[in-house]
Amino acid sequence: MDTHYIVGIDAGGSHTRLRFATPEGATTHEHVHPAGDWTNLTPSGKAAVLGAHLRAVTRQPPLALGVGAHGCDSDAECEALRHAVQEETGAPTTVVNDAFLLEAAVPGGPCAGLVVGTGSIAVARTPEGASLYAGGWGWLVGDPGSAWGTVREAVRHLVTEHDRAGRDQDPLLAPLLARAGGRALRDVVGAMQRLPPREWAGWAPDVFDAAEAGSPAALAAVLSGADQLVGLVCDLAARGATVTRVVAGGSVIAARPLMADRVADGLHRGLGAPLTVFSGAPVAGAVHLARGLVAQR
Template identity: 40%
Template structure:
């Protein structure tokens, strides 16, 4: 049987879904993506197929592949990776992983916002030109992502410590997460392993502090929501179309406080937009791309 295969490559995992022509899900699985690199595209294509092909049920084959890939941040890069996959015999469509959200929601247009391991907003103009905002990585930005929230919260807690202001609960939550005895130990803990795998998991501690009434933590969350809303504004200023912002990612979906703050910011700045939290896996959007690609091959 020829299957429509979707792949969603994020910062920590590769989600793979394979469906029969009638839409029946045949495979739904995840594997780590910690060694994923979007370039060089030839190596990226081989990396992806080496993880997809072992998951194919015996006797089945790939009719077409839809891919949402972290790190494919320009149309040119996506086109080059598409060509690399097709050179290996697989009809494919490749987009940035943020571009999966709108088709996954069953919409023809809109703006996708991811806030998870990283953050990015993706939209398109009326003529189909893909637009990106953010996604520069946790060192430079990615505001609203788990590592960036922890980065800003740690800075806020240590600034308050330097100024000898009483802890409002944020420092205590961070100390507990990192099993650190005091502020200097916290600084060592985050600096000794400065990577998303060390910083990101501490994000729930920031939200616990915010929920318990920490003004410092609430400011960090508010700032994150403001930055995510600003990404949407930048895309609209460049011509992005659609009436719906589709949000996904572990932070915005897992932390209602951030989602509510983002909804409020959008309501103030863009009252004509509706925020929709994606209630299906983004890989469903990749399957939709695969189905469309297979249809194009069949018609050709």
């Protein structure tokens, strides 16, 4: 393999994607691996995983590495991983939280990045360059608008209506019963308590389909999730982030105009900031970061 190459890496979450490119940014090939137990690894453990992925392709170190890392939720954590990866690979490396890859993928001024996929998180920077984070707390207490957040809130609305009226008439219940293999709402809740959260997060398309068809519970879950996502970005701005625009990505917001339109309207009203929904692979932003390192040499 040509030794003059760079690599962008989108690491963690559900998978790790490595994009090999020329120093000018032209993609040569990609490799995708399951993320495995990424979130529980130490920085040196994560670096060892990424190093192994690189060496499986070539023993020649890249000119530069750009890494967007799931779970790096502070500048200190990003720096610890950067140091470990650079030691492991021998290549100049920059590391950001994976949500910051959206800003790099769509250049254009101070930006908040909003990831809305299986989970959700908002990120931005202060004028001094410090990173700020909001959300990303996981399926149990946070991640509004995400796949598992949307399913969780939709089922909560179903439960509230059942307790209030003693009946289950919302059209969302039928597809959820089919997913859970049950006959009553308690079977849906029981399945969610029993199954890994990533599994019932896969029910999100049924919730969105039901919302678009007029299900009160599904529609309430989707719209409230969108409003909370706007709130995360507004929180960052209130904490000192510079937000002139918002770039969103992730499987949920990229695929569902109902969600994207509600978020765009809220951002316009709350911050006067336009929303760009990036439907490409965020690893493109990691390649952009690697190109920046080459340009500095």
